[in-house]
Amino acid sequence: MTTMKDARTDKLNLAQILEILSDGTLPIRFTAYDGSATGPEDAPYGLHLNSTRGTTYLATAPGDLGMARAYVSGDLEARGVHPGDPYALLKIMGDDIHLRRPSAKVLAAITRSLGWDLLRPIAPPPQEHLPRWRRVAEGLRHSRSRDAEVIHHHYDVSNTFYEYVLGPSMTYTCACYPDVDATLEEAQENKYRLVFEKLGLQPGDRLLDIGCGWGGMVRYAARRGVKVIGATLSREQAEWAQKAIVEEGLGDLAEVRFSDYRDVPETGFDAISSIGLTEHIGVHNYPAYFGLLKDKLREGGRLLNHCITRPDNRSNARAGGFIDRYVFPDGELTGSGRIITEIQNVGLEVRHEENLREHYALTLKGWCENLVRNWDDAVAEVGEGTARVWGLYMAGSRLGFERNVVQLHQVLAVKLGPKGEAHVPLRPWWNG
Structure with missing residues (x-):
């Protein structure tokens, strides 16, 4: 194992740099294009850094963004897992790898070992969205124009691709x-039933489904006699939905409208019903x-209101x-307490x-399984880089929900009459 003394006196290879940053406690096998390696040779999972470009991504954007850039571009390969579902590798990395900030002397040795050519920032993969500060050109955060643009970035990937990932529903x-x-x-059918029953919908009622x-x-709801208007900022979603309604x-x-709610x-x-929209509107816009x-x-x-929360x-x-650059630009999450307060x-x-x-x-596990099953078709539809984004995002999100990094809350509310009439049964009336 490389020591701090080694770091100050010798030129380091890539495996030695990783050993220093992780205290040498690696549960996975790491190999690199410079021929260096570290970690157990018989480890079931591993990472292979196959190019200098990958090193530049890792060094110039530390943390999850640099790792994502190297992985999405194909410069960092995951071993022992499918690119459509790297959950097992992410899980062991999250549990057992703890990177630390090096001292100034060690950082200088790492910098000297890599050389300045590898530390010059380069263009990110094409799947990456603009950073927050550059999105100002698209309008103020959560303005109508900017909301429309970021929704387009995420949801107008390809209806066919979403069919591969989401399944028939x-x-x-x-x-x-x-x-x-x-x-x-x-x-998914059970989720819609739960929402329908919580809302107490009956044939002839009018429902607005936003997002x-x-x-x-x-x-x-329409199959059960309810009159429904749906609204989405994704043109591709609206066209697909309207066609399904007619069929x-x-x-x-x-009807589903291509419209701001x-x-x-x-x-x-x-x-x-607002199912998965609140994450996109901005906390300051809640009132x-x-x-x-x-x-x-x-x-x-x-x-x-059904949304992801902290x-x-x-x-x-x-x-x-x-998440901000590759998945949900401008997305914001807060706790269920804040949502309830604003309601x-x-x-x-x-x-x-x-x-x-x-x-x-469990939902994300199912989506990853779909992506793995349809991997070749998904890659043919959107390219391997975009497919890798989705595998990484969904597997990482699954881990986040398991570890209570994020949650999902449904909040049911009623508009009272002038004398406080709620017009609801005394006890929950839905089947849990």
Whole structure:
């Protein structure tokens, strides 16, 4: 193992640099293009750094962003796992590798060993979105123009690609598993049933589904006689959803609009479902967001807000480098307490909340399995770099939900009548 004394006196190879940064406690096998290696030779999982470009990505953007750049570009290869599901490797790295900040002397030795040519920043992989400071050109954060642009970045990848990943339900939100042996499709259907029953929908009722995606909730409700308007900022989602509505013969009851939810003119809805939208609107916009939803409900109307949350209400709302640049630009998360507070502050009464954290881990596991199963077709559709982004993002997110780094909360609220009438049963009326 390389010592700190070695680092100060000799030129280091890449494996030695990793040993120093990790205290030499590596549960995986690491090999590099310079011929160096470290970690157990019989380790089931490993990483191979195959180019100088990968070293530059790692050295110039420390943390998850540099690792993502090297991995997405193919310069850092994962061994022992499929690129569509690197969960097992991420899990052992998260558990047993603890990188530390080197002293100034050691950092100087590492810099000298790498050489300045490898420390000059280079262009990131093409899948990466602009950094936050450059997005100002697209409009202020969470302005309508900038929201539309970042939604396009994430959701208009390819409907065919999403079919490969999401499966027949085309549902890109947390499922609700009736038991651990349920299939992904059964769990997604069960999620829509749960939302439908919490909202107390009946034939002839009017539902507004904002951020409706490919229209899964829209079609579920319409099949049961509910009149539904869905709104999405993704043109590809809207076109796919509207086609599915026509094919199912639901055109008299349902429509999906390519529209900002703020531009839906109708009011007096019996219920509103917001499934996976709140993450995109910005925490500082919560008062206006929930206030608008309240205004669109009739008295006694219900709101179901379903979104990813943090496990506390103190953390920085902004996402980390990889998620912000590759997955959800401008995405923001906060705790369920903040969401409940903002719902209450606009005058809606919160009747129920629940955390489906473990359900999202299972959902992501199912999506990764789909990506692995359809890997060759997915790569042919969007390219290997984009497919790698999705495998890394979904596997990492699965680990985050398992470890309580993030959660998923459903919050049910009602618009009271003038004398406090909630018009709800005394006890929960849905099947959990």
